[in-house]
Amino acid sequence: MAKTHDEDAFVAFERVQKSYDGETLVVKDLNLTLPKGEFLTMLGPSGSGKTTCLMMLAGFETATHGEIKIDGVSINNIPPHKRGIGMVFQNYALFPHMTIAENLAFPLEVRKIGKSDREAKVKRALDMVEMGNFGGRRPAQLSGGQQQRVALARALVFEPELVLMDEPLGALDKQLREKMQFEITHLAHELGITTVYVTHDQTEALTMSDRVAVFDDGRIQQIAPPDELYENPQNSFVAQFIGENNTLQGVVKKISGNACIVQLDSGEEIDAMPVNVNKVGDRTTVSIRPERVEFDKSRLHADAHTLKAEVLEFIYMGDIFRTRLRVAGNDEFIIKTRNAPDQVRLKPGQQIEIGWLPEDCRALDA
Amino acid sequence: MSDVTQDGPVLAADGTPLKKSLARALRVEKLRALALIAPLLIFVLVSFIIPIGSMLFRSVENQIVGNTLPNTVARLNAWEADDDALPPEPVFEAMYYDMFNAAEAKRHTRLGSRLNYEASGMSSLFRQSGRKLDDLGKDYLKDMRAINAGWGQAGPWYELMSGGEGAEADRDFSKLAVGRISRLEETVLKPAEAFAPSVEIVALLPKTAEAYTSFAVYEGLVEGRDVATRKPWETVYPALVQDLKAADVSGFTGAGADMLKELAGNIGQFEAPNFTQVMAEVDDDWSNPETWSLIKAHSGKYTNGYFLNAIDMQRTPDGAEMQPENKRVLLTLFKRTLYMSLAITGMCVLLAYPVAWILANLPARSANMLMILVLLPFWTSLLVRTSAWKVMLQQQGVINDVLVWLGFLADDDRLIIINNATGTIIAMTHILLPFMILPMYSVMQTIQPTYLRAAKSLGATNWTAFWRVYFPQSVPGIGAGSILVFILAIGYYITPEIVGGTKGVFISNRIAYHISSSLNWGLAAALGTILLAVVLVLYWAYDKIVGIDNVKLG
Numbered sequence: 001m002a003k004t005h006d007e008d009a010f011v012a013f014e015r016v017q018k019s020y021d022g023e024t025l026v027v028k029d030l031n032l033t034l035p036k037g038e039f040l041t042m043l044g045p046s047g048s049g050k051t052t053c054l055m056m057l058a059g060f061e062t063a064t065h066g067e068i069k070i071d072g073v074s075i076n077n078i079p080p081h082k083r084g085i086g087m088v089f090q091n092y093a094l095f096p097h098m099t100i101a102e103n104l105a106f107p108l109e110v111r112k113i114g115k116s117d118r119e120a121k122v123k124r125a126l127d128m129v130e131m132g133n134f135g136g137r138r139p140a141q142l143s144g145g146q147q148q149r150v151a152l153a154r155a156l157v158f159e160p161e162l163v164l165m166d167e168p169l170g171a172l173d174k175q176l177r178e179k180m181q182f183e184i185t186h187l188a189h190e191l192g193i194t195t196v197y198v199t200h201d202q203t204e205a206l207t208m209s210d211r212v213a214v215f216d217d218g219r220i221q222q223i224a225p226p227d228e229l230y231e232n233p234q235n236s237f238v239a240q241f242i243g244e245n246n247t248l249q250g251v252v253k254k255i256s257g258n259a260c261i262v263q264l265d266s267g268e269e270i271d272a273m274p275v276n277v278n279k280v281g282d283r284t285t286v287s288i289r290p291e292r293v294e295f296d297k298s299r300l301h302a303d304a305h306t307l308k309a310e311v312l313e314f315i316y317m318g319d320i321f322r323t324r325l326r327v328a329g330n331d332e333f334i335i336k337t338r339n340a341p342d343q344v345r346l347k348p349g350q351q352i353e354i355g356w357l358p359e360d361c362r363a364l365d366a
Numbered sequence: 367m368s369d370v371t372q373d374g375p376v377l378a379a380d381g382t383p384l385k386k387s388l389a390r391a392l393r394v395e396k397l398r399a400l401a402l403i404a405p406l407l408i409f410v411l412v413s414f415i416i417p418i419g420s421m422l423f424r425s426v427e428n429q430i431v432g433n434t435l436p437n438t439v440a441r442l443n444a445w446e447a448d449d450d451a452l453p454p455e456p457v458f459e460a461m462y463y464d465m466f467n468a469a470e471a472k473r474h475t476r477l478g479s480r481l482n483y484e485a486s487g488m489s490s491l492f493r494q495s496g497r498k499l500d501d502l503g504k505d506y507l508k509d510m511r512a513i514n515a516g517w518g519q520a521g522p523w524y525e526l527m528s529g530g531e532g533a534e535a536d537r538d539f540s541k542l543a544v545g546r547i548s549r550l551e552e553t554v555l556k557p558a559e560a561f562a563p564s565v566e567i568v569a570l571l572p573k574t575a576e577a578y579t580s581f582a583v584y585e586g587l588v589e590g591r592d593v594a595t596r597k598p599w600e601t602v603y604p605a606l607v608q609d610l611k612a613a614d615v616s617g618f619t620g621a622g623a624d625m626l627k628e629l630a631g632n633i634g635q636f637e638a639p640n641f642t643q644v645m646a647e648v649d650d651d652w653s654n655p656e657t658w659s660l661i662k663a664h665s666g667k668y669t670n671g672y673f674l675n676a677i678d679m680q681r682t683p684d685g686a687e688m689q690p691e692n693k694r695v696l697l698t699l700f701k702r703t704l705y706m707s708l709a710i711t712g713m714c715v716l717l718a719y720p721v722a723w724i725l726a727n728l729p730a731r732s733a734n735m736l737m738i739l740v741l742l743p744f745w746t747s748l749l750v751r752t753s754a755w756k757v758m759l760q761q762q763g764v765i766n767d768v769l770v771w772l773g774f775l776a777d778d779d780r781l782i783i784i785n786n787a788t789g790t791i792i793a794m795t796h797i798l799l800p801f802m803i804l805p806m807y808s809v810m811q812t813i814q815p816t817y818l819r820a821a822k823s824l825g826a827t828n829w830t831a832f833w834r835v836y837f838p839q840s841v842p843g844i845g846a847g848s849i850l851v852f853i854l855a856i857g858y859y860i861t862p863e864i865v866g867g868t869k870g871v872f873i874s875n876r877i878a879y880h881i882s883s884s885l886n887w888g889l890a891a892a893l894g895t896i897l898l899a900v901v902l903v904l905y906w907a908y909d910k911i912v913g914i915d916n917v918k919l920g
Contacts, residue, residue: 060819080822081831093820097838106834107824158825 009033009069010194011057011162016066018052026052028218030066034196036161039188041197043205044215045241053215054164054198059083070162081110086155086163086193090170092147094139100126100150101135107158125157126150128187145176152184156191163188165197169204181208202242206230214238235276236364239287246290246333252282252363259358261305262286266328270305271358276365283366290322290336292360295352296344306355309333311346321345327354418898425891428669431661433549434477435464439665447659447683457658458641462499466601467580469496471550471588483886484671484680485660491651498648502639503600506607513632514625522622523602524594527578529564530621536565536575543579547588555587566620570613573605604639611638659683672892696876696893703873704900706787707855713795714802714851715844722806722843727815740803748797752864755793759784759865785867793865798854802847809843845912853901873897 011034018027027049034040042050055061057068059080067074075083094103104122113121126132129149139147148168155163165184169177185208188195199205205212206226213223214237222234233239236247250264252274260274262284270286277284294300295309312331313324320336323346327333335354337343346352378387432439437460445453468474478492507518516522528535540562548555561582563575581599585591610633615626645652663683664671671681678694679686688694721740725733743751758764761780769775783789813836821831859874866875873893880890908914 058819058823060822080819081825081827083823084825085823087820087823089816089820091814091816093814093816095817095821095835095839106821106826110825110827110830154824164823 010036010038010071011196012067012069012072013053013057014067014069016053016056016063016068018049018056018061019064025064025218027056027063030218030220032213032220032223034194036194037189037192039185039195039197039208039210041199041205041209041212042215043199043202043212043241045200048215049218050198050213050215051166054166054196057196058085058087058164084158084160084162086158086160088148088151088155088163088165088168090167092139092151092168094147094150094154096139098138099135100131100137100139100142103139103150104135104154104157107154111158121157125153128156129153129183144172145180148172148180149183152187156187156193160193162194162196165195167199168197169199170201177204184208206242214241216241232275233287233362233364236285236287236366239362239364244290244334244336246288246293246327246330248286248288248328248330249366250284250286252277252280252284255280260363262363264328268305268307268328270307270361271356272361272363273359275362277363284363285366286361286363288356288361290334292356293335293354294356295335295346295354297353297355300355301357304355304358306353309352309354311348311350311352313348314346325352325354421891422895423891424887425672425889425895426668426670427888428664428671429549429667430477430480431665432667433552434468434473435461435661435665436546436549438464438661442658442662442665445658445662447662449655449659452642452653452655453658455640455642458645458652459639461652462502462641462644463577463580463601463605465492465495466499466599467546467584468550469499470581470599471547471584473550479885480888481660481664483675483884483889484664485656487651488657488660491649491657495645495648495652500600502644503603506603506636507600509636510603510606510629514628516622516625517603517629518597520595520597522625523578523598526620526622526626527563527567527575527582528561528621529566533564533566533620535562536568537562539563539568539575540579540583543576543583544587547580547583551588553588555583559587561586561593564620566618570615570618571606571609574602574609577601577605607633607636608638610636669888672888673896675889676892676896696873699871699873699876700896700900702787703856703897706791706870706872707852709791710794710798710855711802711848711852713791714799715848717795718799718802718806718847719840719844722803722810725803725807726810726813737807740800743797744800748860749864751797752793752861755789755796755861755865756784759789759792784865786869787866788870789865789867790862790870790872793861794855794858797861798851801850801854805846805850806840806843809846810840813839841912845908849905849908852904856901857897 011032013030013032016027016030017025019025030049030053032053042053044050052061056063059075059078063076067076069075070083094100095106098106101122104125105118108118108121122135123132126135129152131146131149131153134142134146134150139150142150151168155165168184169180172180181204184195184197197205197208206229209226211223211225212229214221214229216237222229222238224232229238229242233242239245240247248262248264248270250262250270252260253263253269254261255274255277258273260272260277261269262272263269272284272286297306300306307327309325309327311323312326315322315324319339321339321343323335323337324331325333325335376384378384380387438457441457441460442453445457465474468477474492474496475489478489481488481492510517537557540560541557544555544557544560561579563579568575578598581596581602582593585596586593606629610630613630615623615630618626642653651657659682663681669681670686674681674686675689676696677700678689678697680689725736725740728736756763760766761782761784763784765783766775766780770777770780775781783792817835817839818831821835822828826834856872857874858872859878862870862872863875863878866872874897877890877893877897880886880893905914
């Protein structure tokens, strides 16, 4: 969890709650701080409260309780147009009746910036997103990717210190999305702006962010840099939501410091690392990444527990092989192996034994 | 599969040109589509295009003068219209025969009404003249009877005119008469069944033959009677006198020759008819050259007279000129219709915009509820709604009562807000409001709220965001609503009729008056045509200025 009071916090949510109907809380006790220049992604399934948080920050929703501060100043009562926050919307929201240049000049005009100055800034912003030749066109004449660039340029043209992005790449095809992901992070770091980015796409979150806040049920489940989030999920929701994951249900049988033994519901025992289990007898969900499962006994500790498994399906995916197994009654157990010259290709029906390093198998909440 | 030859059209697999092959493949689909829209197409054609076409035609059509007075019109053409001199005798002669035939067919009063649009008094002139034309023929008949009783009987006349058994009939002569009577009656009569005089009689007694044939064709074809048993119309007697004064009948040997020769022998005792005098005795107005100039001015098959009347002008022998000051009313009405329609459209825009905005921004549930309220007036009869306004707006009505009760008005100083332009504008704004709200609503619904948010996030105040971002996107809705309301308003009839008084009526009330009261359909058609043209011109101007593709109904 993030610290609630941070000296160098640029953006801070302090005990923020939000309810639309007075009966249920959409955002429950949110505490979050961002230092200047950070690229933070809010990740979560729909209805998890991440967009609501963004809208409260932008000023389109008011917090039911708590305070939102920018640079130490509470902005709860400042209307959106005075917050000076750049925003990129899901459907770009480029004004259809204005040309691209007019769209970009709009925030400068309302700030009463002189004409020559305005034109120079518009040109610079368009060049920045490589759209310099499109100033005279209408939004409808541009492709989705081009519109996205213009929307980005428009959010940046008045040089805000904070930029919010609400699933800005959702409508683009995969290839363009990956290209834009790279460009957006590049630009954000180059300009040194603080960015809050909302997405439900975990790959996007992992590849772009300095830190990722995983939302579920109105709370931040975990906030951490991408690698930590992937490798050390703090609870089963995060483990499930980030990346692919195998889960097995069981009860803690023995626990000693950084290692524990879990007895699965089907009776077998496995090695695991206790994350949020405290004592023997706790029910737990253990989580193992498919690429950390070994079926070559020589690579495991001599005393490691192993499980019997039956190969159900072998899928060739080019760079990797994906094999589906039946393990402890679970038919959806996946392992991934690299397509190397010496890699074994398992065949359906084959009986194997699998195991893992204890630290790769995390015993989480039930 | 296609194949591209080096220098020819693209060919289909069987060698026919690809275009032809494609057209053949699509033909069935096109026919099927056509069959599907055929019922509507036919309906629109029958109920819209044809009536409008016929209305447009009616505004220039003027065949009634030529059809009713064919010979008169032909002879008037040679006459130079002059306010001081009467036309020559042949014109009066033709008028006597034409008018007599028309009176027998009871068509002369219609022509009277038609010409009465141009000058009052024409209607009674024609009606009375038609009644008095018999006298001349009756006088001649009395004298002819004294010579031979046969002149007053049906049989001998028929014998004489048909030439008896075996005589050669002049069918061409008969056909001309059938044509005249057909046009007079505005029906199609079959010349084959018509009476035809003998060739000999036509050559010998042309005027008599024409007068008798007109009578015979009318009696035989229109009334369906046996001509041989009917006494001829009185026109045959003056015609016979004219003919006998000019012809030599001594060589005539056909049927009835004796009777004719006997009369020819005594022709000296008959005075040739002077039609100028005859008509003057019938009515003084026939001695007035202005009557004749009027008929001549409106004798064409097509006329611009109705259109001139529609813009407060009139057609005179000297060309078009403005009507006298006290008769000008229509231009004022046109102008009033235009500016009041504009005012109503403006009021509708002002009132509908906020309503449409609320509708578009409410959650679907409440929006539907509100929409029902908007549509509610549609389910109430227009007449009831308008009458309700009468109750509301009259001087002892609800609005005045409330204002007096609240002390805003003195009891003897009540507002006059009905039976004038104000009343019409208030009531019509209310009635046409849904037509403005609906297109605005459907356009506003498509404007995503993110545009406003985006504008605000870019630093625009609420007003700037609305005015620079929301409003321009809602303009197509305003355009569509305005066109709809304006076009409906410009042709509105019931509401101005009920609440408009004299100061608040529209041009359509005048059209209705001419359709149903004055029966001047030509003028009504001309007014309607002008109204249609004005709407089309405005539509065109709107397209040029705003662009019709900027108009959205949803």
